[in-house]
Amino acid sequence: MAWGLAGLGGSTVGSMGWAGSGTSVTLPLAQTGLTGRIVVIGGGMAGTTVAKYLRLWGGTGVQVTLVETEAHYTSHIMSNLVLNGSRDVASLRYTHDRIVSAYGVKRQRGTVKRINTATQRVILTDGTRLPYDRVIVAPGVQFDEAYGLTQADYATRTPHAWRAGAQTTLLRQQIAAMKPGDVFVMTIPKAPYRCPPGPYERACLVADHLKRRLGAAARVVVLDANATIQAEPENFHRAFTQIHAGVIDYRTDVTDVQIDPLTRRVSWTELSGDTVDLQAAVINPIPPHRATGSEPGDWLAQAGVINSSDGRWAVVDVLNYESTAVPRVHIIGDAAQCGLPKAGHVANQEAKICADAVLRALGQRAPDPAPVANSACYSPITANTASWLTAVYQYDPVTRSMKVAADNGSTLTGRAIEAAQINSANFRQMQGWFTALMGDTFA
Numbered sequence: 366m367a368w369g370l371a372g373l374g375g376s377t378v379g380s381m382g383w384a385g386s387g388t389s390v391t392l393p394l395a396q397t398g399l400t401g402r403i404v405v406i407g408g409g410m411a412g413t414t415v416a417k418y419l420r421l422w423g424g425t426g427v428q429v430t431l432v433e434t435e436a437h438y439t440s441h442i443m444s445n446l447v448l449n450g451s452r453d454v455a456s457l458r459y460t461h462d463r464i465v466s467a468y469g470v471k472r473q474r475g476t477v478k479r480i481n482t483a484t485q486r487v488i489l490t491d492g493t494r495l496p497y498d499r500v501i502v503a504p505g506v507q508f509d510e511a512y513g514l515t516q517a518d519y520a521t522r523t524p525h526a527w528r529a530g531a532q533t534t535l536l537r538q539q540i541a542a543m544k545p546g547d548v549f550v551m552t553i554p555k556a557p558y559r560c561p562p563g564p565y566e567r568a569c570l571v572a573d574h575l576k577r578r579l580g581a582a583a584r585v586v587v588l589d590a591n592a593t594i595q596a597e598p599e600n601f602h603r604a605f606t607q608i609h610a611g612v613i614d615y616r617t618d619v620t621d622v623q624i625d626p627l628t629r630r631v632s633w634t635e636l637s638g639d640t641v642d643l644q645a646a647v648i649n650p651i652p653p654h655r656a657t658g659s660e661p662g663d664w665l666a667q668a669g670v671i672n673s674s675d676g677r678w679a680v681v682d683v684l685n686y687e688s689t690a691v692p693r694v695h696i697i698g699d700a701a702q703c704g705l706p707k708a709g710h711v712a713n714q715e716a717k718i719c720a721d722a723v724l725r726a727l728g729q730r731a732p733d734p735a736p737v738a739n740s741a742c743y744s745p746i747t748a749n750t751a752s753w754l755t756a757v758y759q760y761d762p763v764t765r766s767m768k769v770a771a772d773n774g775s776t777l778t779g780r781a782i783e784a785a786q787i788n789s790a791n792f793r794q795m796q797g798w799f800t801a802l803m804g805d806t807f808a
């Protein structure tokens with residue numbers, strides 16, 4: 366099959382003799398004349414997309430190695446639907462098989478422990494060394510030990526479930542065991558955090574589920590460290606005050622949250638200065654997060670790219686996603702500070718802008734001076750209705766940043782657009798959007 370494609374100008378990994386993959390390419394990749402060794406760290410939404418598009422657009426001469434710790438990827442997107450039993454975690458699993466077999470990406474299972482930017486090598490915990498011309502870092506986020514809790518507490522008693530997997534299943538089980546009169550308490554960290562609408566969506570889905578199961582006795586307390594709802598404010602305000610009125614108790618500007626994982630008592634300070642103490646049945650603390658590996662002394666911090674003012678994120682040039690501190694190191698997805706929201710759809714967009722810029726760099730060309738990215742996000746409000754949010758971001762050369770374009774594209778100061786209604790048609794469209802996004806990323 367692969368050899369037969371030669372007449373179409375295609376090639377194969379095998380025909381190139383590129384060692385390591387052991388798979389044949391089933392798509393006719395171009396021969397663009399570009400050559401280079403790119404190492405991608407992290408096979409999530411951002412890393413998988415960039416690996417695929419580097420090969421698709423860069424062709425056979427661009428060697429792409431994707432380093433990923435896990436054997437498969439579990440989508441965080443849609444994982445809130447596990448909590449009401451609509452999905453299970455297994456339904457959120459994706460593999461990298463297709464980007465290996467169809468695009469000739471070399472998969473390297475392992476965990477990065479260092480990037481040596483002087484010798485341009487990525488070093489894995491098993492000692493493997495991967496030389497690079499450019500490295501693209503997409504490791505997502507890690508979570509602080511906050512509210513008096515440890516990582517072991519998150520894993521066994523008070524799951525944050527802000528990375529989909531075993532904690533999502535544990536939280537689902539805890540919700541399923543709730544009885545009339547029980548209280549569900551969740552926290553939202555100060556922005557920026559992963560998926561701005563995600564916590565509000567979760568509050569709605571849990572409230573809807575508890576109402577159906579427990580009736581009026583259901584109660585969901587949301588402790589938001591922020592002063593306002595961070596995404597889709599109109600629709601979530603409607604959801605909290607009308608659709609889930611009397612069930613969701615939404616509190617803003619909350620500080621000093623303390624959680625006892627054994628007794629499940631929660632205390633916090635309100636904006637007024639009052640301290641509140643509450644007995645919860647289930648606690649879902651979403652802790653503050655930071656780029657994976659960004660703690661002082663950890664691998665990404667050691668690479669010198671963690672340079673946001675709060676010391677948590679890697680600041681990048683939004684024309685090519687190159688670190689503003691270290692050349693030839695690009696950061697995409699949730700780990701980057703680039704002015705765009707930390708979201709999977711956005712990670713996919715950043716990956717494409719980055720892939721294009723890296724390929725141009727391999728050809729000694731400047732990046733596209735006017736990149737455009739779009740963001741779309743659907744938020745289930747009940748088990749069968751949803752809202753959505755969309756925005757188009759354009760490059761503003763004056764501030765050298767990405768800004769939301771107004772509805773008619775006339776200015777760069779517009780606001781993201783929310784769905785006019787929360788309804789079942791949106792819920793149905795959401796499934797199509799998700800399938801398309803994951804297909805564009807993993808297939």
Ligand SMILES: Cc1cc2nc3c(=O)[nH]c(=O)nc-3n(C[C@H](O)[C@H](O)[C@H](O)COP(=O)(O)OP(=O)(O)OC[C@H]3O[C@@H](n4cnc5c(N)ncnc54)[C@H](O)[C@@H]3O)c2cc1C
Nearest residue numbers: 407409410411434441476477504505560698699708709710
């Ligand atoms: C509940 C929830 C709902 C969400 N809903 C939406 C939504 O509706 N729409 C949307 O757009 N976004 C949504 N998001 C956000 C979205 O999931 C993230 O923004 C997106 O996954 C970020 O992509 P990423 O590639 O940066 O990180 P990830 O997708 O987390 O991938 C990072 C990868 O890097 C790997 N890795 C980390 N460190 C190393 C290392 N040292 N070596 C090797 N590999 C490593 C990890 O194993 C992981 O596979 C949601 C998130 C949550 C939690």
